[in-house]
Amino acid sequence: MIVMLAGGVGASKLILGFSKLLGPEQLTIIGNTGDDIELLGLRICPDLDTIIYTLSGKVNPATGWGIGEDSFDCLQALKSLGGPSWFQLGDRDLATHLWRTSLLREGQSLTQVTHSIGQALGVQYRLLPMTDSYVPTYMVTDQGELHIQEYLVREQCRPILRELRYSNIEQAQPAPGVAEAILKAEAVVLCPSNPFISIGPILAVPGLQELLVQTEAPVLAVTPIVNQRALKGPTAKMLKELAYAVSPTSIAEIYKDFLDVFVLDERDWELREEIEALQIRVLTCNTVMTSMEDKINLARGLLEML
Amino acid sequence: MIVMLAGGVGASKLILGFSKLLGPEQLTIIGNTGDDIELLGLRICPDLDTIIYTLSGKVNPATGWGIGEDSFDCLQALKSLGGPSWFQLGDRDLATHLWRTSLLREGQSLTQVTHSIGQALGVQYRLLPMTDSYVPTYMVTDQGELHIQEYLVREQCRPILRELRYSNIEQAQPAPGVAEAILKAEAVVLCPSNPFISIGPILAVPGLQELLVQTEAPVLAVTPIVNQRALKGPTAKMLKELAYAVSPTSIAEIYKDFLDVFVLDERDWELREEIEALQIRVLTCNTVMTSMEDKINLARGLLEML
Numbered sequence: 001m002i003v004m005l006a007g008g009v010g011a012s013k014l015i016l017g018f019s020k021l022l023g024p025e026q027l028t029i030i031g032n033t034g035d036d037i038e039l040l041g042l043r044i045c046p047d048l049d050t051i052i053y054t055l056s057g058k059v060n061p062a063t064g065w066g067i068g069e070d071s072f073d074c075l076q077a078l079k080s081l082g083g084p085s086w087f088q089l090g091d092r093d094l095a096t097h098l099w100r101t102s103l104l105r106e107g108q109s110l111t112q113v114t115h116s117i118g119q120a121l122g123v124q125y126r127l128l129p130m131t132d133s134y135v136p137t138y139m140v141t142d143q144g145e146l147h148i149q150e151y152l153v154r155e156q157c158r159p160i161l162r163e164l165r166y167s168n169i170e171q172a173q174p175a176p177g178v179a180e181a182i183l184k185a186e187a188v189v190l191c192p193s194n195p196f197i198s199i200g201p202i203l204a205v206p207g208l209q210e211l212l213v214q215t216e217a218p219v220l221a222v223t224p225i226v227n228q229r230a231l232k233g234p235t236a237k238m239l240k241e242l243a244y245a246v247s248p249t250s251i252a253e254i255y256k257d258f259l260d261v262f263v264l265d266e267r268d269w270e271l272r273e274e275i276e277a278l279q280i281r282v283l284t285c286n287t288v289m290t291s292m293e294d295k296i297n298l299a300r301g302l303l304e305m306l
Numbered sequence: 307m308i309v310m311l312a313g314g315v316g317a318s319k320l321i322l323g324f325s326k327l328l329g330p331e332q333l334t335i336i337g338n339t340g341d342d343i344e345l346l347g348l349r350i351c352p353d354l355d356t357i358i359y360t361l362s363g364k365v366n367p368a369t370g371w372g373i374g375e376d377s378f379d380c381l382q383a384l385k386s387l388g389g390p391s392w393f394q395l396g397d398r399d400l401a402t403h404l405w406r407t408s409l410l411r412e413g414q415s416l417t418q419v420t421h422s423i424g425q426a427l428g429v430q431y432r433l434l435p436m437t438d439s440y441v442p443t444y445m446v447t448d449q450g451e452l453h454i455q456e457y458l459v460r461e462q463c464r465p466i467l468r469e470l471r472y473s474n475i476e477q478a479q480p481a482p483g484v485a486e487a488i489l490k491a492e493a494v495v496l497c498p499s500n501p502f503i504s505i506g507p508i509l510a511v512p513g514l515q516e517l518l519v520q521t522e523a524p525v526l527a528v529t530p531i532v533n534q535r536a537l538k539g540p541t542a543k544m545l546k547e548l549a550y551a552v553s554p555t556s557i558a559e560i561y562k563d564f565l566d567v568f569v570l571d572e573r574d575w576e577l578r579e580e581i582e583a584l585q586i587r588v589l590t591c592n593t594v595m596t597s598m599e600d601k602i603n604l605a606r607g608l609l610e611m612l
Contacts, residue, residue, distance in 0.1 A: 040404045040405070040407070040408045041347060041404070041407055041408055041411055042347075042404075067383075070379070071377055071379050071397065073376070073377050073379070073397035073398050074380060074397040074398060074400045074401045074404070075401075076398075076401075077373075077397070077398040077399075077400075077401035077402070078401040078404060078405060080401075080426060080427070081401055081402065081405045081423060081426045081427070082405075082422070082426050083401065083404070083405040083408070091377065091379035091380045091383070091397040091400075092379050092380060092382070092383040093383075094380045094383075094397075094400070095380045095381075095382075095383030095384040095386075095387055095389065096383070096387065098346045098347070098348075098380070098384060098389070099346070099384060099387045099388075099389040101346070101347055102346045102347055102389070105347055116388070117387060120386060120387045120388050121386070121387070
């Protein structure tokens, strides 16, 4: 059984690749919930939804998140009313948030709700939120502290990042099933996601890093940085602003306490020794997933390495 | 200043007629909130919304409620998730409920929220909820107790009504502005609405009926029953099941403690004496509002009588 620690869009590509090779019993995904937001009274879980929408084939292929061909009539009407319109809430997507919020209010846990939404949309793979607690990430920036979605969506990552705060994390614990999955895994894969806002919150859940040290499974990370650039999103900008080099080596360093294998892109093969010096094994292959074939090939490559 | 006590669709027709003749300072509407429902964590106020959508020109002309040409993508998606889909939530309409709920959670009163939603949609007329409390009407039926919307929408009024329960009403008080409006009115008009589920909840707010007795303004009711039939909705069925005759006289009887004038449809002129026997003055005219002209003519007729 492979366990994947996953953020949103980048992770979903690799998850989709794995899903074409492995059955539901062979894959468990632990999803970031640090990017969750409560907006208009709704609990929105962008990373979990991206994974569910991707695996159910509903995802918007143009963006990698949201639902394909969704309409935005509610959002437009909300704008007319003077409500917040910076967060892109599609009409179909909204149903997920309404239903999730409703089930949470009835007393179900996020684990239960995520399972039932996945089931309803035909997702057979096991997706666990990292925790059932609400632990939104806050970005401490030159423009003050912003909720991660305010930073990402409303401010388009413009503010300069000084620090991250995983709020309420000290009270959180891994969601039911998370510890067992990691301890019983044959391999743990950290997806090519942002180390600060996608993987970081998962690692910040008390006890989570200890599980990665404790498990007998190899822990493997796929680089989100290729050729000194982030494959997607603000990873490069964040690395710089937090005084890291924009290099796969920085990622390996961040994970070094528990990482066994680093998957470096073949374009960066010359960094191999730098990372090996951290006592981490390095594997090299194409990590850039543009086509479905790329996704399956990367997943197959990883399975073969393992 | 004319004060109208109003339910939903039937009332909105007459309100629209008055709005073509009177300016914002000359008309105050006190809207029923007994049909409010909390669904999916949203506070939905169907009667208030019908009035706002009607006055803003957004109403669906085919139904008399909801927003014209609204889409139902969220509702469809909700159905796929296994969520409740019996309540017709249009995508644009949903924005009203989301925004209202959000403002209520921030601590605004329903009066404030109703005002700001009306303003945002360009409604200049003063619409006051009958109370700021949540006082949903329950229908005691042969199939158990149902929330009024479950009875009206989900069960399509099929269960046999035995009794109504205006829940939580003893704790309610008239919303700010309601008492003053009634006491200062030049006339109070009970719209041609259902006496049990539209006007009934308003009259059940503690102190409300006393205000109607106390005001020096004539209190006038427009019949919702013409030619032994309800103009709209389940009024006739309810009258029967609650052991009233399906007759304008029953309506006049229900209101007789405070009613000065009953507006009878000209088709029912022979009932005049029956109602006058209740010590209520009777005026007769066409009360059936099909066209905009009908609405304006009825409003003009009432103003002339006053």
